Amino acid sequence: MSSELQKPVNTDKPAEDSWRVNYITGDLFACAADESMAHCISEDIRMSKGIAVKFKNMFKGVDDLWNQYKLAGQCAVLKRExxxxxxxITKKKAGEKPTYSNLEGSLKEMKVHCLANGVTRISMPRIGCGLDQLQWERVEEILEQVFRDTNISITVYSVPETAEATVTKGKRRR
Incomplete structure (x- = not known):
């Protein structure tokens, strides 16, 4: 027998750079039904603006989220089918702006949950970069730092620009 066949295979840690980020322009809510999803909210769980409203309406569970008693820098989780x-959880109150530190903490907590539950695919918007105004380049760096030692694939969805948005993009309000 070849000595190579006798060498044990290390299955504890995925190969370096086995994680990846994919980019899609389209509807986040059209992702596969077995793919986990993520987005940012505030500790007060208001979810009254932006994509958070769609998450609240689609997945319900506000009371379940409250009962997890999560703070900024942590991650609440619902199991849906x-x-x-x-x-x-990237900020204390809905009207505040998130911090990169809170985002990183919540992503680390999500990673721990993913690894413990066999999650290998997550779909998300450009987290923290819509109404919360974080810079995507920095968020992307944090995603890489947190997930680079995993086999978790992250798909980031961007909303397609409408013709109306493109026309009004350069206009200023007076």
């Missing part, structure tokens, strides 16, 4: 839905 074949997927987990991750609520990244």
């Amino acid at each position: 074949q997927r987990f839905v991750y609520y990244l």
